[in-house]
Amino acid sequence: MIKSLIQNNEINWEKINLKRNEFLLKQGDKERYFYYVISGALRAYTFINEEELTIRFAYKGSIVASIPAYFSGEASELSIQAIRKCSLLRIRKKELETYIEAEKSRLILYNQMLVELVTSFYHREIDLLTQSPSDRIERIRKRSPQVFQEIPHKYIASYLRMSAETLSRLLNS
Template sequence: MNAVEILQTFRDQHLFDRTITLGRNEYLKQSGTADTNIYLIEEGSVRIFIVDGEEERIIRFGYQGNIIVSLDSFLSGKPSEFYMQVIRKATVSIIPKEKFMTFIRSSEQYLQLWATILEDLVLQQVEREKDLLIHAPAERYERVLKRSPQLFQEIPHKYIANYLRMTPETLSRLKKS
């Protein structure tokens, strides 16, 4: 199943409990809180980050059509250090964990769907880890551009630069070359 089919399955099964709209800079989740919801970004964009000393470290983005989750908190039910903050006014549909777990346990097909989602999340994390280990800014930029070209249309460049661990000026130079 691809992402569009997965979303359609979620809609067909009426898993989305409610939809909320958040303004720029509002939080879906704060550090130190537990959050076991699954979020679908209907419109807008969100960044997921952690604070390291005085510095924010962006680890993921979500924009229209993306599902985001504080996976560590979702799986454990424990507080997570991640923040989820709206970058551009966002409309977000929410699936509570209890409803989702009842759904995936209702059939072998849905359990396999969950396995597919988890596999995709693990592979995304592996790619992100590779990006962080690559020292050359140009190579990090090229990898992310190839993997997620829409990111550069949806997310302000200052956030992409943070995600890529470079200055906005370096990102600007790379985009021009």
């Protein structure tokens, strides 16, 4: 779905670049865009009880947005920050919706993309409920092996709800 959207000349994608540590979206902002990552890596994170928690990663070929804020129109509870220099394509929410609603086949593809997104959220929930830190690492390795090549370990540790030291020890054992 996303590749057909990107290659479609009817859609006005805007290319943007982010420097390392630059924000795509800050907590409290409204999410007005849907993004496709051309290169680089980003993380979506929030704070709970003053602890910074990484929720999601995005890298080449990924879509990224603060999904709840995107659909609700409310302020984002997440910040999305580049952890490497990034190039992205973005499209305004309204423009994407107009394009999708114009043809039933587009709506079907869009729904398939949403199913994939919901499925990824489900897998994330299972990751968080998995008791063993080594099992959480193994789940990520099987599902998204590129994470360990694309993302610095301190962010992976946050994503897996463990210290960077624990992650390092488990990866080296």
